[in-house]
Amino acid sequence: MELRFDPDRCIACDSYACLVKCQYLNYDFESAREERIKIAKGEYSRVLEECKTCYACEEYCPYDNHPFYRIVELQEQYGINLAPKPISKQLVKMYAAKEKDLAAIREVGSKALSLCLFPDLKDNVKSKLFEGLPVIMGRQVFCNLVYLHFANMSVIKERARQTIENIRKYGVDELVCFHDECYGFFNSYARAYGIDVPFKTVHLYEYLYNWLKENEDRIRKLNVKVAYQRNCSNRLSPETDRMLDKVFELIGVERAEREYDRENGICCGAVFQMWGEYELAEEVQKKNVEDMVKSGARFAVFNCPMCYVALAERTAKAGLMPILVSDLCRLAVGEMPKIPGRG
Amino acid sequence: MYEELKAIVGEENVSKEPEELYIYSSDPGTMPPVKPDYVVMPKTTEEVQKIVLLANKHKVPVVPMGGALSLSGLVRPLKGGIVVDMKRMDRIIEVNERARYAVIEAGVSEGKLKAYLDKRYPSLRISTPDAPPIASVTANALIHGSGRLSQIYGFHSEMVNGMEVVLPTGEVCRVGSCSVSPYWFSRSPLPDLAGLFIGWFGRTGIVTKLGIKLFPKHRYRDVMIFVTENPSYVSDVIWRVAHTEMAEDITVWAQPKPEWAEGFQHTTIYVTADSEEELEFKEKIIRNALMDYIKQKEGGFLYLTPGMKAMFLQEPMSQLVRFADVRKGGGFEYVGAILPVDLFDVAYQKGLEIVERLGVDWAFSIRIIGRSHCMMFAYAYPFNRADEEDVERARKALHETNKAVLEMGGIPWKAEVPAQQLILESMDEGARRLIKRVIEMLDPNGIMNPGNWEVE
Numbered sequence: 001m002e003l004r005f006d007p008d009r010c011i012a013c014d015s016y017a018c019l020v021k022c023q024y025l026n027y028d029f030e031s032a033r034e035e036r037i038k039i040a041k042g043e044y045s046r047v048l049e050e051c052k053t054c055y056a057c058e059e060y061c062p063y064d065n066h067p068f069y070r071i072v073e074l075q076e077q078y079g080i081n082l083a084p085k086p087i088s089k090q091l092v093k094m095y096a097a098k099e100k101d102l103a104a105i106r107e108v109g110s111k112a113l114s115l116c117l118f119p120d121l122k123d124n125v126k127s128k129l130f131e132g133l134p135v136i137m138g139r140q141v142f143c144n145l146v147y148l149h150f151a152n153m154s155v156i157k158e159r160a161r162q163t164i165e166n167i168r169k170y171g172v173d174e175l176v177c178f179h180d181e182c183y184g185f186f187n188s189y190a191r192a193y194g195i196d197v198p199f200k201t202v203h204l205y206e207y208l209y210n211w212l213k214e215n216e217d218r219i220r221k222l223n224v225k226v227a228y229q230r231n232c233s234n235r236l237s238p239e240t241d242r243m244l245d246k247v248f249e250l251i252g253v254e255r256a257e258r259e260y261d262r263e264n265g266i267c268c269g270a271v272f273q274m275w276g277e278y279e280l281a282e283e284v285q286k287k288n289v290e291d292m293v294k295s296g297a298r299f300a301v302f303n304c305p306m307c308y309v310a311l312a313e314r315t316a317k318a319g320l321m322p323i324l325v326s327d328l329c330r331l332a333v334g335e336m337p338k339i340p341g342r343g
Numbered sequence: 344m345y346e347e348l349k350a351i352v353g354e355e356n357v358s359k360e361p362e363e364l365y366i367y368s369s370d371p372g373t374m375p376p377v378k379p380d381y382v383v384m385p386k387t388t389e390e391v392q393k394i395v396l397l398a399n400k401h402k403v404p405v406v407p408m409g410g411a412l413s414l415s416g417l418v419r420p421l422k423g424g425i426v427v428d429m430k431r432m433d434r435i436i437e438v439n440e441r442a443r444y445a446v447i448e449a450g451v452s453e454g455k456l457k458a459y460l461d462k463r464y465p466s467l468r469i470s471t472p473d474a475p476p477i478a479s480v481t482a483n484a485l486i487h488g489s490g491r492l493s494q495i496y497g498f499h500s501e502m503v504n505g506m507e508v509v510l511p512t513g514e515v516c517r518v519g520s521c522s523v524s525p526y527w528f529s530r531s532p533l534p535d536l537a538g539l540f541i542g543w544f545g546r547t548g549i550v551t552k553l554g555i556k557l558f559p560k561h562r563y564r565d566v567m568i569f570v571t572e573n574p575s576y577v578s579d580v581i582w583r584v585a586h587t588e589m590a591e592d593i594t595v596w597a598q599p600k601p602e603w604a605e606g607f608q609h610t611t612i613y614v615t616a617d618s619e620e621e622l623e624f625k626e627k628i629i630r631n632a633l634m635d636y637i638k639q640k641e642g643g644f645l646y647l648t649p650g651m652k653a654m655f656l657q658e659p660m661s662q663l664v665r666f667a668d669v670r671k672g673g674g675f676e677y678v679g680a681i682l683p684v685d686l687f688d689v690a691y692q693k694g695l696e697i698v699e700r701l702g703v704d705w706a707f708s709i710r711i712i713g714r715s716h717c718m719m720f721a722y723a724y725p726f727n728r729a730d731e732e733d734v735e736r737a738r739k740a741l742h743e744t745n746k747a748v749l750e751m752g753g754i755p756w757k758a759e760v761p762a763q764q765l766i767l768e769s770m771d772e773g774a775r776r777l778i779k780r781v782i783e784m785l786d787p788n789g790i791m792n793p794g795n796w797e798v799e
Contacts, residue, residue, distance in 0.1 A: 081640040083643060084636070084637055084640045084641065084642055084643025085572065085640050085641065086570040086572040086641070086642060086643060087644075087646075089572065089607075090570060090603055090607055090645070093602060094603035096602075098602070120648070120649075120650060270646065274643070275643075276637035276638075276644065278630055309648055341649050341650050
């Protein structure tokens with residue numbers, strides 16, 4: 001399973017966008033040029049140690065050449081430990097599909113909603129928005145992309161085909177992906193590694209847009225301003241970010257213009273906490289939430305459940321109301337969503 | 344005798360029915376059942392006194408019983424006689440909020456006292472053991488139990504301020520400050536007679552009332568779990584965290600199930616505070632104390648979601664009860680080795696060697712007692728009581744573990760009778776003789792829970 005990465009294209013690139021646009025690395029043009037060449041040639045580069053795994057270079061690359069996947073492969077090749085070793089190893093064991101997970105697979109019909117590995121969300125999708133859509137979740141459908149944060153490409157590769165096969169066994173022709181990471185797995189990662197996906201995947205935003213469009217008469221515009229936390233894995237499908245704008249428009253939500261959104265989005269800090277980089281986590285969370293507050297938003301809106309866990313309390317203390325995108329849509333159709341994980 | 348017991352406690356509080364005697368013949372551990380002749384449930388100290396006098400008259404053994412949750416068969420009547428179930432003596436007599444102590448009857452359960460304090464004295468708490476809520480506060484203290492505040496304040500026996508005791512000869516006496524004063528505030532500065540009744544497994548009298556220390560209950564409570572994959576790091580991790588004096592409780596767990604836990608040691612650190620700022624400050628100090636391990640990538644904190652935190656913050660943790668029945672069939676026992684923390688690695692390796700050789704299910708669960716003064720290293724072996732081979736495997740594992748613990752310099756806690764004998768064999772001859780003399784002096788008729796701490 002080879003990454004479709006063209007080193008020549010990378011060497012010929014004169015934008016160095018992958019490095020100079022990075023939110024975390026502060027390289028001048030000359031340094032960026034040197035490090036980019038090393039990465040293209042598969043040599044050791046300081047980028048491998050300094051990368052914060054925000055996925056953004058996947059979006060910045062003008063040639064769709066997968067610089068981030070390349071970096072992660074090299075991190076693993078050069079034995080870079082981003083996180084404490086026991087944390088990385090335990091995480092790999094924790095989310096491996098077990099026999100009992102595989103035994104839970106049943107045909108559910110042609111269309112299903114994947115909640116990935118977030119059982120805490122099961123009450124949040126008990127909604128007319130998802131009516132008639134069977135929910136599948138668990139380690140057997142887990143996309144494993146989280147290991148991109150842990151310099152562990154091999155475990156993703158090892159499990160990729162089996163995950164796809166497991167989902168196929170549910171009998172679905174169309175899979176709605178609640179989490180960006182799953183959608184990114186099927187549409188970016190699978191493509192980058194030449195893995196065939198035998199079913200159609202739909203991003204949550206596209207699904208929400210279509211549902212809301214069909215049920216426009218049921219929408220009561222919210223007329224609120226929100227600060228959106230764009231998560232790392234949305235970088236793998238940047239086109240869906242524009243779909244979110246359309247969803248917001250339908251439900252009467254203004255997406256606040258702020259420093260750390262869209263291409264300049266920054267991390268929620270959860271991964272840095274897992275790595276033990278507490279000061280960085282604090283710095284990123286602080287400036288992110290301050291920026292949200294400064295934008296004048298009333299809601300802090302998340303799609304990634306991990307971002308929600310990492311930032312919900314902090315945003316609430318700052319006076320914002322933390323909420324998931326899907327729950328915001330539920331508000332617009334007169335439903336009262338529940339706090340994720342609290343039933 | 345049955346008629347005489349009926350006259351003391353009333354007909355409904357005495358039994359000689361086989362089905363009821365059966366219940367009192369064993370606990371969930373591996374020790375074989377031994378049936379009592381009678382079970383009584385007294386309501387007052389006077390009734391206890393009368394029962395003891397009656398037992399002396401007939402030279403019949405008396406075995407006091409709290410929650411019967413020692414798991415090591417300590418309240419089995421080894422020589423028959425009367426089991427005195429203390430559960431009806433469950434009054435919370437006094438809470439002195441300012442002096443932070445409670446006076447309770449011996450049958451008060453951990454759950455009852457905790458609920459009572461939560462409702463009426465929300466700024467006070469007890470040190471809860473990781474036992475079911477029906478565990479007895481008094482019995483737990485008398486067997487040197489430990490719990491959620493032991494890292495700061497030591498064994499629960501060290502939290503005892505005083506007690507009322509019915510001696511084996513039937514006299515009632517008080518020890519501690521309550522022997523002089525109306526206040527149950529301390530065992531000091533008097534001769535410490537409490538030692539005559541703590542750790543003796545009911546061999547020296549029946550404690551009917553207990554004065555127990557209470558502690559501040561803070562508004563905020565959080566949990567952090569530090570994961571390592573090398574048991575030789577753990578004693579240093581504990582030492583560093585204890586040194587900060589920022590942790591309220593430190594436990595370590597290592598077990599092969601769920602699979603993701605196998606091979607790792609999880610040092611669980613509980614932090615409490617009265618403000619968010621204080622909590623953040625304490626957690627930062629603890630993280631910094633372990634930063635060398637984090638930077639060297641040898642250890643790190645598990646990222647806990649709110650759901651995971653809620654599970655670890657339960658008091659006691661329901662997960663532990665689930666583990667206890669993992670084999671189904673209701674069998675569970677452990678060797679609680681009291682050891683210096685420095686022996687963690689040796690104790691861990693020895694435990695692995697035993698479980699691998701004997702093929703038993705296992706979990707290691709360790710609580711730090713004092714500022715890493717020592718630890719209670721529990722080698723837990725669940726088993727199916729309906730499967731005699733399984734019981735025998737667990738029994739063998741327990742016996743070998745007890746021996747190994749003594750060899751490495753530790754002492755099995757709440758030891759079952761065979762382990763008591765192992766301890767006595769290793770004990771200083773002078774101490775052995777003293778134990779014998781104390782028992783003979785206090786219990787001339789040898790009626791109090793005979794068979795325990797039996798020195799030949």
